[in-house]
Amino acid sequence: MKLFCSIEDVFRSDVPGVKEVAEVDLQGRRTGTLCLFHPDVRSFWTGLATDLCKSYDIDGILFFNERNGPLLNALGASHSQSIASSRVTCFCEHHQKAAREHGIHFDRAREGYAKLDRFVQASLKDQRPGDGYFAEFWRLLVEHPEIIAWDRLFDIGKHQVLAEVNGAVKDVHKGLQVGFHIEHVNSFNPIFRATRRYDDLATKADFLKVVVYNNCGGERYQRFINNVGSTVFRDVPKELLLQFNSKLLNYGDEARLDELPTTGLSPDYVARETRRALAGVEGKCIILPGIDIGIPTGGNSRKASPDDTYAATRAALEAGAHGLILSRKYSEMRLANLEAAGRAVREFAK
Numbered sequence: 001m002k003l004f005c006s007i008e009d010v011f012r013s014d015v016p017g018v019k020e021v022a023e024v025d026l027q028g029r030r031t032g033t034l035c036l037f038h039p040d041v042r043s044f045w046t047g048l049a050t051d052l053c054k055s056y057d058i059d060g061i062l063f064f065n066e067r068n069g070p071l072l073n074a075l076g077a078s079h080s081q082s083i084a085s086s087r088v089t090c091f092c093e094h095h096q097k098a099a100r101e102h103g104i105h106f107d108r109a110r111e112g113y114a115k116l117d118r119f120v121q122a123s124l125k126d127q128r129p130g131d132g133y134f135a136e137f138w139r140l141l142v143e144h145p146e147i148i149a150w151d152r153l154f155d156i157g158k159h160q161v162l163a164e165v166n167g168a169v170k171d172v173h174k175g176l177q178v179g180f181h182i183e184h185v186n187s188f189n190p191i192f193r194a195t196r197r198y199d200d201l202a203t204k205a206d207f208l209k210v211v212v213y214n215n216c217g218g219e220r221y222q223r224f225i226n227n228v229g230s231t232v233f234r235d236v237p238k239e240l241l242l243q244f245n246s247k248l249l250n251y252g253d254e255a256r257l258d259e260l261p262t263t264g265l266s267p268d269y270v271a272r273e274t275r276r277a278l279a280g281v282e283g284k285c286i287i288l289p290g291i292d293i294g295i296p297t298g299g300n301s302r303k304a305s306p307d308d309t310y311a312a313t314r315a316a317l318e319a320g321a322h323g324l325i326l327s328r329k330y331s332e333m334r335l336a337n338l339e340a341a342g343r344a345v346r347e348f349a350k
């Protein structure tokens with residue numbers, strides 16, 4: 001394939017008309033992200049994909065939409081730096097309509113997220129509930145199942161956009177390839193993982209770019225553990241939490257929590273996540289792991305050597321990947337690492 005075009009949805013607030021299609025948070029404020037249920041936003045994405053496919057001699061589209069649902073955002077249960085429980089979305093009129101169509105009680109969902117916000121803020125202040133952090137969190141879900149339903153509604157909106165973009169591209173030319181970027185959090189967070197069925201995603205795409213960035217993965221995984229370890233799992237020592245979570249994810253031997261940023265995740269992680277994706281799609285689409293080449297990390301975090309990049313690339317290929325996407329962008333890549341990835345591909349092909 002010659003070219004991929006990436007489409008993101010974060011817009012400057014001074015783009016004309018963008019405020020009207022932005023998401024609305026728990027407090028009723030407009031945010032900087034686009035509402036997945038706003039008809040104009042959906043038309044924008046399909047229109048943009050159509051225009052790209054008609055105007056340029058490209059082989060396909062990689063649709064990139066690195067967005068998490070309200071539950072993850074509330075808990076900071078990703079590698080995100082922030083725990084944004086007071087700013088979860090989207091409570092606009094289009095979401096209200098979508099909620100009705102899916103039998104979700106809008107006001108109960110908003111009330112559930114307001115309670116979740118109070119739980120998160122109290123946890124961050126070290127105010128331990130009498131029954132413990134985890135029981136209190138689970139009780140919120142039991143008493144407000146709308147919290148899960150609302151998160152699910154986000155997934156429905158996101159996957160509907162994926163299906164629409166796929167349809168728009170195929171309408172231009174059946175032979176154009178469509179792929180989706182599968183977020184890094186899919187490999188760190190078992191709760192998020194449960195919401196992503198590879199076999200379902202495979203029905204909407206020709207290929208999936210599965211993020212297996214192992215170098216920056218170290219500091220990102222540490223951040224995830226620190227975030228969930230400061231709210232829902234606050235009663236568990238973080239090193240233990242890391243070990244427990246890694247078992248849930250079927251990770252092998254990775255570094256200790258304090259060493260993760262300087263060690264990164266191993267080539268074995270790359271291989272395991274590649275194999276999981278291959279098994280998950282059941283042959284319905286191809287798997288192109290996203291290989292970390294120079295993705296920026298913190299000042300004291302690991303910078304991958306060319307040998308590291310070679311090992312990660314080789315691990316994905318040996319695990320059975322159909323191809324690779326060297327990620328994320330050329331401007332981040334050191335040529336020696338790029339050369340090492342190329343060498344791994346050529347040597348594997350021999």
Ligand SMILES: [Zn+2]
Nearest residue numbers: 035090092095
């Ligand atoms: Zn909305």
